[in-house]
Amino acid sequence: MTPDAPTLLVKIFGRDKPGLTAGLFHELAAFGVDVIDIEQVVTRGRITLCALVTTPPRSGGATEGELRATLHAWAEASGLQAEIISGTGDNPSRGAGRSHVTVLGNPLTAETTAAIAGRIAATGGNIDRIYRLAKYPVTAVEFDVSGVAPERLRTELATEAAARAVDVAVVASGLQRRAPRLVVMDVDSTLIQDEVIELFAGHAGCEAEVAKITDAAMRGELDFTESLHARVALLAGLDASVVDAVRSQVRLTPGARTLIRTLKRLGCQVGVVSGGFTQVTDALREHLGLDFAAANTLEVVDGRLTGRVTGEIVDRAGKARLLRRFAEEAGVPLSRTVAIGDGANDLDMLNAAGLGVAFNAKPLVARAAHTAVTVPFLDAVLYLLGITREEVEAADAQAPS
Template structure:
């Protein structure tokens, strides 16, 4: 019989303090090397896997580890292996699944598509249980583009959000986050709020909707809408700003990523008179938007300078990334309208946030739950880590339901 090169010990049972200590103390008595190690605790149940070299006195080690497991009240399995213990992991990627709720049927579909793609699930971690349920699956052996296309169809069928990202060192470094403003960072459209002061809210809203769906040219539509604002007093902008509602999770998203050294930019087809104040309020580093022309305290119905349109948003992302020395692959863009598509495409990770159908269909990743901080889970940050950092800083967060 061929002598084994490795031993895999798998212990399962009720978790309690001292399990790992007793196991490794037992192994230490036989002078083995630890080649691999994994441990998870799920609802108080421990699974501990230890891959070791083989000692000279193999029967004695098997007996000792079995005794240790019995004393701990745990089950033990011992597998012998031969050959190279290193597994080459290619086609590595992260799949994030988000649902409200997240059903077994949705997860069954995800795992089936992964199996059909010939990929292997190496690890599963829960990212959040409230206000959404989110899991991250680490895969190997995947064709990322093929898997993304298959899971996009499943996401629509099961009404869940699924993001597929290649595993990359960039995921662990500081990145640039570039966000749209209207209907992304904030609820609603600023231009419609201003138009209400001129009595043209309905007319402006109709044109805005068509522009966001990509049915009409953005710059043309913007100039036509702004022309309707002629005569509105500049003081109305203060009223509009005070009425703005941030989308849920906006402050948490910015606060958390700033702690990690991320840089933020808001790039908007809206107006600098609003976006500059938003940037100052939230601690956002850069802001690009259109400037409303104001003469003698009144809006003229015109725009000063070049319009920030679809191409302008992508250009702003590239310029800001170059200014701070961050590669485009390390940028994240978030938007909801057709004028965000170039920006989403230019970014390393483009996220359609509660977007129009056209945008969802063309973006690599879509989030359809109304929580901006859900994006943190796509970056590998867990809800528990966010709340722990907030608690340490004295930030009070709502308690999850029991």
């Protein structure tokens, strides 16, 4: 088709019912036109169907006027409205720099949507398509945007998201989006709702003291390794049987099972890195079917905790190093890795990953990560990867019981 070839944009809208799409194209077929583009959406039972087609060929004998009259008559008989617009050529090419912008709101207000769309336009971006990913437990919508570099768009929308108290993620478009990924999570206050060392401390009677040190470390006010040694020292003398008690106290974050199960079905690999302890992460790895797990190890001598850890410390730098190691072992480039965490000791890992997600994180971490999720459901991360709630539910329904 030449850019100046005449074309018709046919738009029908009204109450949806089976057979409308087939009916429209049956009417068009009688005029010998070619289909250039189609777009259809159904919202609350109302259909909007657009078809970009060539004009009737001269050799066919039918005229554009006859086509218009036929389509209007068919639409009226079907209880629909029709609009037919003359023009030339195909749709204009999308601009360079293409992104998926995911917005999570609970609720998602019209004011917020206007602000996000306005900021996209202000950067020179164009919204080519919008669709809903989920309606429960949060509203998640995705904008396909072109015309602006993803990095610039991410910076601009981060400011708007913070001002509007919503979560916004910007991911570059491309084939890699649906390619298998490696997803690596922090454990304490991310995969699980608890701080494991505080569970141990509860059995040692020093929970308040340990919690105070933990909070300072997560805010970045205290060196992690120093804080780890200080907290573990308070556990000296505990009977090793307390490990089983702590494992039984661990509570998964809502949505954790769904997140991991869905990722595994998509062929992704999933791991955890923790400043906590292998005595818990090894059990989580087995229970959840994780591919990778790394953490510190509490030293046990003669059936009691010594108040020391053994082996290489998993600290802030160690988490990033482990992410790279896991990616190499998984055969996944860093650009296709996702890291999820909440504390300052996760920052290096979040920044090293292709997508770093701050999950209900401290303000310092939320500002530094690629994106933040502030709803208390870990499976909301799926929406940032373009996976819809309907896809998750359909996969669950088809799974063997």
